[in-house]
Amino acid sequence: MSIPRHLTYDLRHKVAIVVGGSRGIGRAISERLGREGAAVVVNYVSNDEAANNTVRTIAEREGKALAVKADISRIPDIQRLFDEAQTAFGEIDIVVANAATAIIKPFIEFTEDEYDQVFNVNAKGIFFIVQEAAKRLRNGGRIIVTSTGGVRMLIPGNALYLASKGTIEQLVRTVAQELGPRNITVNAILPGYTTDLLPERDRRVAAEASPFKRIGEPEDVADVALFLASNEARWITGQELGAGGGVF
Numbered sequence: 001m002s003i004p005r006h007l008t009y010d011l012r013h014k015v016a017i018v019v020g021g022s023r024g025i026g027r028a029i030s031e032r033l034g035r036e037g038a039a040v041v042v043n044y045v046s047n048d049e050a051a052n053n054t055v056r057t058i059a060e061r062e063g064k065a066l067a068v069k070a071d072i073s074r075i076p077d078i079q080r081l082f083d084e085a086q087t088a089f090g091e092i093d094i095v096v097a098n099a100a101t102a103i104i105k106p107f108i109e110f111t112e113d114e115y116d117q118v119f120n121v122n123a124k125g126i127f128f129i130v131q132e133a134a135k136r137l138r139n140g141g142r143i144i145v146t147s148t149g150g151v152r153m154l155i156p157g158n159a160l161y162l163a164s165k166g167t168i169e170q171l172v173r174t175v176a177q178e179l180g181p182r183n184i185t186v187n188a189i190l191p192g193y194t195t196d197l198l199p200e201r202d203r204r205v206a207a208e209a210s211p212f213k214r215i216g217e218p219e220d221v222a223d224v225a226l227f228l229a230s231n232e233a234r235w236i237t238g239q240e241l242g243a244g245g246g247v248f
């Protein structure tokens with residue numbers, strides 16, 4: 001069957017969960033998968049308005065989407081997220097584990113509470129999202145984890161954030177081996193400076209570091225996620241794919 005002209009990769013009949021899919025890069029991924037025909041579950045933790053806006057945008061383009069509020073640092077929430085996704089759209093094909101939180105400050109100032117706050121989402125939360133995906137995904141499914149190019153750039157002040165991201169990259173490499181026999185691929189995307197959250201001065205420095213002389217748009221990263229989610233990426237697994245505009 002040929003792919004209709006308006007689709008780059010055909011995700012019709014696929015069901016995707018985008019964890020942290022309501023804002024920023026996650027929103028762009030939700031919208032991109034939705035535009036390609038996937039039914040998208042947009043997960044978020046607190047900002048109802050952003051999640052509802054994302055769902056509305058997908059629906060306006062005649063896509064299918066549902067917002068599910070669930071805190072991935074809580075295991076029962078993770079199970080409910082997958083239950084609600086399956087009840088709404090059926091068996092799941094694609095899970096994008098994109099949610100994260102960050103605290104940036106000098107290494108010697110981090111407290112135990114801050115460690116728990118960041119690791120509970122970025123490491124524990126993503127670990128159990130990937131585990132639930134491994135239990136429930138259809139054979140031939142896709143798991144995509146958002147890490148960060150920071151793991152290669154090693155910027156001071158990022159010790160806690162990058163330590164948490166390092167754990168999920170190791171997870172990707174290991175789980176890819178276990179899920180290969182089911183033709184499920186497991187990969188990480190490493191975005192560079194991507195959103196306009198950076199102060200103006202930092203944005204200029206970041207843009208200068210790229211041979212393209214700009215920082216990334218969420219859509220630049222979303223297109224990489226779309227590719228990894230597609231059938232065309234079936235031979236790529238256990239990889240960390242840099243999507244940083246040539247900065248690292």
Ligand SMILES: NC(=O)c1ccc[n+]([C@@H]2O[C@H](COP(=O)([O-])OP(=O)(O)OC[C@H]3O[C@@H](n4cnc5c(N)ncnc54)[C@H](OP(=O)(O)O)[C@@H]3O)[C@@H](O)[C@H]2O)c1
Nearest residue numbers: 020022023024025044045046047071072099100148194195
């Ligand atoms: N932005 C960058 O320049 C950049 C660069 C490199 C890597 N990254 C990585 O790319 C990913 C997205 O970054 P971003 O800046 O686009 O994120 P963002 O705009 O801060 O959005 C974060 C998303 O995650 C959700 N979330 C946060 N904690 C959660 C939890 N406990 N349970 C469920 N959902 C939760 C948020 O929901 P609410 O809206 O409800 O809060 C939101 O949908 C992250 O993994 C980040 O580390 C970002």
